[in-house]
Amino acid sequence: MDTFPLRHFVLALTVVAVWGTNFVIIKIGLDHLPPLFFGAARFLLASLPCLFLPRPKVPIGQLAAYGLLIGSAQFGFLLIAMRGEISPGLASLVLQMQVFFTIGLAVLLTGERVRGFQYAALGIAVAGICIIAANTDATTSALGLGLVILAAASWAGGNIVAKRSGVTDMLPFVVWGSLFSAPPLFALSFLIEGFDAIRLGIATAEVATWAALIWQAVGNTLFGYAVWGWLLSRHPAALVTPMALLVPVFGMTTSAIVLQEALPAWKLLAAALVISGLAIGLVYPRWSNRLALRKGR
Secondary structure (H helix, E strand, C coil): CCCCCHHHHHHHHHHHHHHHHHHHHHHHHHCCCCHHHHHHHHHHHHHHHHHCCCCCCCCHHHHHHHHHHHHHHHHHHHHHHHCCCCCHHHHHHHHHHHHHHHHHHHHHHHCCCCCHHHHHHHHHHHHHHHHHHHCCCCCCCHHHHHHHHHHHHHHHHHHHHHHHHCCCCHHHHHHHHHHHHHHHHHHHHHHHHCHHHHHHHHHHCCHHHHHHHHHHHHHHHHHHHHHHHHHHHHCCHHHHHHHHHHHHHHHHHHHHHHCCCCCCHHHHHHHHHHHHHHHHHHHHHHHHHHHHHHHHC
């Protein structure tokens, strides 16, 4: 039976905690910096290790596609949404719909067959999203929900690109992909947000703002993706990926503690449905395989 050594489990838990609490860190950064500029600066910093990391041996088009989807699109949509259109806790939850978008894209592009449990898992998770949509308020708008769903779809597209590339060492892939993430975000920032807003944001930024920006690049992007990729290269995906179910748990808990985000019954119910749907989609195949092996003995 596949098991995690304790130190690998702690590493996986650390990455999940970093990714979950990241939504509160984003909120801190967006208190002063415009969202598109914040995202552009993040990926500019994340791309700096390309000065000493060799370029992955993949077509440049795959690096560009990954950078545009994961960086420019995913975080462009997410950061705009988090500038007052959705709470950090709900953003961390809704973004996990990328799991189902990834499955859908795999079906369309590679002909993978959707199994019954995946339909059931999607239905349960979508029920949770519908509860969120029915309870939009001053902290979460329909626009914010839609933007985060677009971010999830963009993340899924990046997942497909990474899978097709065949890379096993994700750190250089992420670093070099970030080179393509930053320029579109900078261009959109100057066009949409304007130089005056950028200048004001920089002038009023506090130490916490810059710390949040650095953490976005180093902790969330470089550390998170590098360690997660390292774990996936050493353990079956079925053992590692269910740990990601804890991302919205960390996200909603941290947002409630740090930002005093309210957790009414409808929000907890929505979270339970989305996480249950994700759990079925990720854990059921492993459980059914084990059951089949036991019956075959």
